[in-house]
Amino acid sequence: MIDYSVFYKRHINTERIEVELPSYDVFISAYNSSYRVNKVYDAIKAVKKIWLIHPEYNYSQIEYPNDNPKVCPDDISEINQVRKLLEEVGDIEGKTICIDTTGFMRHVLVFLIASLHMLKVKNFTALYSEPLFYEKQGDTSFSTATTGKPATIKGTYQNKPGTDHLIINVGYDHKLIGEIVENKEGAKIYPIFSFPSLSADMYQQSAIRASKAGSAAQNASWINNRHFSPANDPFTNAAVISEIVRSIDESNHEANIYLSPLSTKIQTLGAALYWILEGKTRGGVSIFLPECLSYSRETSSGLKRLWSYDIEFF
Structure with missing residues (x-):
């Protein structure tokens, strides 16, 4: 590690x-x-x-x-x-x-x-x-249109024969969370909430929006596997991802890990840093994101x- x-x-x-x-x-x-x-x-x-x-x-x-x-x-x-x-x-x-x-x-x-x-x-x-x-506070939407078909970032796809595990950095876009989870139906979910958040009210707003993510928020692992990472710290986010993967490996070395950083852009950088420094070497770790066709300018x-x-x- x-x-x-x-x-x-x-x-x-x-x-x-x-x-x-x-x-x-x-x-x-x-x-x-x-x-x-x-x-x-x-x-x-x-x-x-x-x-x-x-x-x-x-x-x-x-x-x-x-x-x-x-x-x-x-x-x-x-x-x-x-x-x-x-x-x-x-x-x-x-x-x-x-x-x-x-x-x-x-x-x-x-x-x-x-x-x-x-x-x-x-x-x-x-x-x-x-x-x-x-x-728009709790009603903020960042992506305005997607293809509806999430995809692995080019060059990051790796496959192992084991079960699928989905690590999601939870942000405001509950529809994106729903897209990811529906595409990886049956995967065990590990949500990472941004806490501390950028401000006191943003964690609550994000949690409320995430609760609207359909079947994802109703999955038992959404509660049981919940983790936290500061919204403005890529290094802690990488460390939290590393710890989650380590815990998965204790029982399943052949697990497929999908990283879906859907919160702040700097947490996305943290996920990329983990993939470069650890995930690529481990194998079976891919970065998996919705395909956005349009995005809010401000x-x-x-x-x-x-x-x-x-x-x-x-």
Whole structure:
């Protein structure tokens, strides 16, 4: 097992971003209409700043930000989006890289992190910004349309002959949880709730929304196998996933593990980190997500906190 407590994270003063963070060679952010994404982009110092404009946000060219360069993929596949992004980044050997995870589509973020590891990037900085609140609070919906057919992130599929186990980071999108569980009917479920949450009311809002996830929330394992991980800590999330998998392996080494990070984007990064550092070697661990066709451009208000994470690949 990896000791995830050795990884470093710190809080960044949102009024001193350009002072408290160093200058980077490359800064990458996924554009959306939220204040927090744009505030961080403007404040970061970097030789090269890149906007990734996900097609899921459905921006027209006239709505694109003025900043250049911009990467504008024409389809939603993670392979296409990351390929175009890395083409714009260019040679990354020896460069310092910073990625703001806040606006990213989950499947693209996972594939990007896995691609950086494959390209022998040893470390990079990840950022995540917390909102003051979600504008629709407990009624917030992030994804607005899906294919209805969840899929394994390209390059992460691994299969073993044992039973299926589904580890879900629980977020606001109860329909996505329902899609995942229905697709893996019969799998043993291990929900990870975001606690502590980004604010006192968000845990309650998320729990209420998750209770609407149909058969998933009525499954006995939804209660019996419940775990918790801080909403803003990818390293603890990776550690919790690692512990769940270890407990499964005690009785079933041939189990198939499906990771479905459906909460904060930084917890999604934690799931990707676990897969890279442990899951890939174990085998039988796949990252499994709904396919989103469209996504809300803005769901939050303000910028409450900004976090910086030092990501290292051993």
